[in-house]
Amino acid sequence: MRLLFDALSYGTRPSGTRTRVLGLVPELVGLGxxxxxxxxxxxxxxEEARLDGATFVRVPDVPRGPLSRWWRQxxxxxxxxxxxxxxxxVSECLPWPATDRLIGVVHDLRWRRDTSWAARARRRALIDGCARARQIHVVSPTTAAQLAAVLPExxxxLRVVPNGVDVARFTAAVGPTDDAILERRGLRPGYVLCVGHFEPRKAPDVAIAVRTEMAKRYVDVPLVMVGRGALLPEEGMCALKGQFPNQDAGRVLRDVTAEELPALYRxxxxxxxxxxxxxFGIAPLEALACGAPVVASDIPTHRDVLGDAARLCRVDDVSVFVGAVLSIVEQGxxxxxxxxxxxxxxxxxxxxAESFVQAIDEAGRS
Structure with missing residues (x-):
């Protein structure tokens, strides 16, 4: 069977969708x-080396923005x-893939509580994309339930084809370069780490608030924030440093490589x-794979994926997050x-990949 993965819309920044291609494709190639x-x-x-065995179909001039994609993609x-x-x-579940053999992928429904015009347009595009798709793959049971509630038809x-973690790269065994990576970043083991795109739904403001409350209690443990995005947690970090000049507030790292990330988790x-x-929640799952304690928000996806291996806290409840973090930092x-x-x-x-192949075989018979 021949499959074409549309990776045009993934851009160059790290993301769950990009991670899905990098994780899923090598396994599918291995399955023949x-x-x-x-x-x-x-x-x-x-990244291309990790995708060895796949054929790249190059597009030199990638359309940017939804209108350009709509007309050109x-x-x-x-x-x-x-x-x-x-x-x-195999493409994001959007209306522009010009095929009647579309396997649409829905990663999340972040727009469902948003009333802006952009969110309404995204909802309309998803409805059109789902109507055209031969099969719709969602990355978790939670996303499946959310999509079924929004689009009962x-x-x-719908088929649940989850994301995963590369257990060969993300492991609790200390790597030979871990110390060098931490030293290069000016870090000593024991910091609080937050990994994720800097956008409102990832709640970087909560991470800053947790570090602020820790500082008020004279707990001097730096916060390391890894990610990219439009929000500027650097502003909150600067305010924290100004308020508590005698503590190591932490730092924001926007240029962490794939090779460095496992060492930062460990x-x-x-x-x-x-x-x-x-x-889905790939970052906290990668952290668990590396043996790191995880404190996460109590949302359905985290309950599905992280189970009892993480401490779950009420969404946006800074005091509960602080208590959970301190219980680990102070007691181990x-x-x-x-x-x-x-x-x-x-x-x-x-x-x-096995779930994907099972779903694709079913689509081929339909």
Missing amino acids: LDIGILAGPGWSAD ARIHRRAQSEYHCDFV SVDH GAGVVLAPSRDEG ADAPLVTGPAQAARWTWKAA
């Missing part, structure tokens, strides 16, 4: 599927399919995941070194 990747120029040499799809004859196109086409005293909404927590990797092992890319 012929995979093409419709991609722009923003893929690093390391259908034409790009037709040209790509004439070059790479495939059985199915999509239920018959060096953390606790990993904080205060998201208000998630489709050995349990995640055992339960975390075991929980992460339930969500591997190999298992995700």
Whole structure:
């Protein structure tokens, strides 16, 4: 079977959707599927090496913005399919893929509580995309339930094909370069780590608030925030440094590489995941795989994916988050070194690939 993965809309920044391609495609290639990747120029040499065995279908001029994609991406799809004859196109569930053999992917429904015009347009696009899709893949049972509530007519086409974690890269075993990575970043083990795109639903403001409350209690443990995005947690970090000049408030790292991330997880005293909404929650799962204690928001996705291996706190309740973080920082927590990797092992890319193949075989028979 030949599949074409549309990776044009993933851009160059780290994201759950980009991580899905990097995790799922190598496993599918290993299972004998012929995979093409419709991609722009923003893929690093390391990423392409990880996708060895897949065929890159290059698009030199990637359309930017929804209107440009709407007008141009259908034409790009037709040209790509004439070059790479495939059985199915795997793409975000949007209306512009020009094929009747679309496997639409829905990662999250972050827009469902948003009343802005952009969110309404995104909802309309999703409805149109779902109507065109032969099959709809969602990344977690929570996302499946949310989509079924919004679009009841999509239920018959929904299949849960989860995300996963690369348990070969994210492991509790200390790597030979871990100390060098922490030293290069000016870190000592035991910091509070928060990993995620800097956007409102990831709640970086809660992470800053937790560090502020810790400082008020004279707990001098730095907060390390890893990610990119439009929000500026640097402003909150600067205010924190000004308010508590004798403490190490922490730092914001926007340029962390894939090679550095496992070492940062392993060096953390606790990993904080205060998201208000998630489709899957890859970052806290990676942290568990590395044996790090995790304090996360009590949202349905985290309950599904993290289980009892993480401490869950009410969304936006800073005092509860502070209590959970301090109980780990001050008393230590050995349990995640055992339960975390075991929980992460339930969500591997190999298992995700097997679910994907089962769903695709079903779509091929329909």
